[in-house]
Amino acid sequence: MEREKSHSLFFSLSPLFYLILTILFFRFVWVVTYPHPAALFVSGVISFLQRRNRKFVFLKSSFRKNFVSVLPAMEILFFVGMLIASWAYSGVLSTMIQIGILFLQPDYFLPSLAIVSAIAAMVSGSSWTTAGTLGVALMGVAEVISFPQTMAAGAIVSGCYFGDKLSPLSDTTNLASSLTHVPIWKHIRHMLKTTCISFGIALLGYYFLNLYIWDSTQTTKITLQSESFGDISLSGVSWFKLIPVVLVFGSSLFRMHIRLSLLLGIISSIVLNLTEFGFPWEIGKTLVYGFESRSGNEVFDRFLNGGGVVAILPTEILILAAVWFGAVVEGYGYLNEILIQIKIWAKDRWDILLSTMGTSFLLNLVTADQYLSLVIPARAFRSLAEEKGIPEKDISRSLEDSGTITSPLIPWNSCGAFMSTSLGVSVFSFFPFVFFNLIHVLLALSLLFVAKNKSKSS
Structure with missing residues (x-):
């Protein structure tokens, strides 16, 4: 044109x-x-000013093409909204937060977030799957220990895209490779040097930023709040509630489409409720409108509240x-x-x-x-x-x-x-x-x- x-x-x-x-x-x-x-x-x-220069058919054609290209992303967003709500409802998120509190130490919190997210994204081949599942739980850990949410989100996104970029399972990595007729492993090896240098510098930056944050807040260790989670120990963790997490990331290893992986995570978390509480009639409402936590702890409730289809609508409109x-x-x-x-x-x-x-x-x-x-x-x-x-x-x-x-x-x-x-x-x-x-x-x-x-x- x-x-x-x-x-x-x-x-x-x-x-x-x-x-x-x-x-x-x-x-x-x-x-x-x-x-x-x-x-x-x-x-x-722009449409008003250019109304005489172009026929509406060009605009319509461009909109249709762009809409078709983002439609899969819009569909996945709905699945992620329901996944977050179902995991909050079934206790999957709270279990992941407990484990995060046990293993993620504040002195290395930001670098740890980046590394854990990178490993998960490399295994799953998807930055979206990692951010919509593990990333949500890691943000919960940051919320509980009063760590700045903006910094935690930045570290998680960094890790997600580092792992996604170097994963042979990644759709974008495979797309760039196929578009240029470069074998996938040759493409990854060519990216490896500069990508690892960038990630190494980023980890150093997170380490020094972490030192500054902890020094400025005079926080030396995570204080476990019994009113939020009770006594946290390895023996007290409900490990069976990690089954949906294993299914989501495990299915990614078998190149299952992200929609099916997320759907598997939703269904498995609902099954957990069936075995623990009987049939949860309110699960349908939770999937649509989001989860409402009533634990009595303000920090914990503020994090777990939300999810669902309705919470995704502003993003879809954007x-x-x-x-x-x-x-x-x-x-x-x-x-x-x-x-x-x-x-x-x-x-x-x-x-x-x-x-x-x-x-x-x-x-x-x-x-x-x-x-x-x-x-x-x-x-x-x-x-x-x-x-x-x-x-x-x-x-x-x-x-x-x-x-x-x-x-x-x-x-x-x-x-x-x-x-x-x-x-x-x-x-x-x-x-x-x-x-x-x-x-x-x-x-x-x-x-x-x-x-x-x-x-x-x-």
């Missing part, structure tokens, strides 16, 4: 500038923390608003012009790799879907990469370095919305503490710029 008249790159990017400015205005002037209104407002204004904005940007030709301008600018191999990363990040901003942020750049720059003799593994790594890594850092992206909903912390709040993702993007860009400068000087 080429526009009749060519415009500058700045003009083509103007919808994104307007969106960011409107979000900031709504946030700091009207104290509207959600980006839904900003996305809808900017989309409406994704739809982002899809509409992406349809406007694509349907009215802005996105096509941006890609044309980038192709004109890319002269050598380093420009192409930078363009691949930049386009992936741009598509995360515009389409709200990390899969499109991998697919479109791979197709757009494949021929240019072949002409310049760029190894396919460099393209596949660049796709992951930007498309996969930046997706949870954008509030209206399906990944950012999912992480925010699952962990109960807004993207704006945990953004500064997602050390791995931020460090890795900076490291990847720095290496490309250094290589580009060296090639110019030689």
Whole structure:
């Protein structure tokens, strides 16, 4: 869809500038923390201004395509909402929190969160499964020991995406590999060096931040509150309540789809209630409206309350608003012009790799879907990469370095919305503490710029 008249790159990017400015205005002037209104407002204004330049059919086609791409994510979100509610109801979450309190020590709390999340994501192959299950429990541990929720969420997201990026079971890892025709293990080995460096630096950052937090609060150990959990010991843990957790992560090892894994977790937790309390007639209400804890402990109740389908609805609306904005940007030709301008600018191999990363990040901003942020750049720059003799593994790594890594850092992206909903912390709040993702993007860009400068000087 080429526009009749060519415009500058700045003009083509103007919808994104307007969106960011409107979000900031709504946030700091009207104290509207959600980006839904900003996305809808900017989309409406652009549609009105461009109504004569494009037929509605282009807009409709773009919306349909973007909606189909995010529909699986929207379906998974409903399953996660029901999973959280069912696990809270059946005592799975409280059991996981008990175990976390026993094994996670405050002196190494943030690094531990990142490492545990990374291992779980690498085993399951899914950052979403890890955040929606183990991540929720780890946030509960942070709540109980009064650790800052924003920092805990940042460490969990970092671990989730490190493990997801290096897992042969990950859908994004396999997608980037297949799009560039690079064998999966070759793709992972090529990412390993820079990814491990970034994660190592992130762990150091979490360690020193952890030292500062504990020193500032003068907290030296976790105080077990008997009124919350009673006497916590290994012998007092109801280990059988971890069956749903084992089923969710175990099914992932057999490449079962995430929907089926989450459904298995929901059904197994309901069965636990059948054996312990008889048929829970209120479980249907809990799955829809969320769990309401009445333990009497304010901290414990505040964490366990929630989940369910209703709690997911604001996130679903946010994704739809982002899809509409992406349809406007694509349907009215802005996105096509941006890609044309980038192709004109890319002269050598380093420009192409930078363009691949930049386009992936741009598509995360515009389409709200990390899969499109991998697919479109791979197709757009494949021929240019072949002409310049760029190894396919460099393209596949660049796709992951930007498309996969930046997706949870954008509030209206399906990944950012999912992480925010699952962990109960807004993207704006945990953004500064997602050390791995931020460090890795900076490291990847720095290496490309250094290589580009060296090639110019030689």
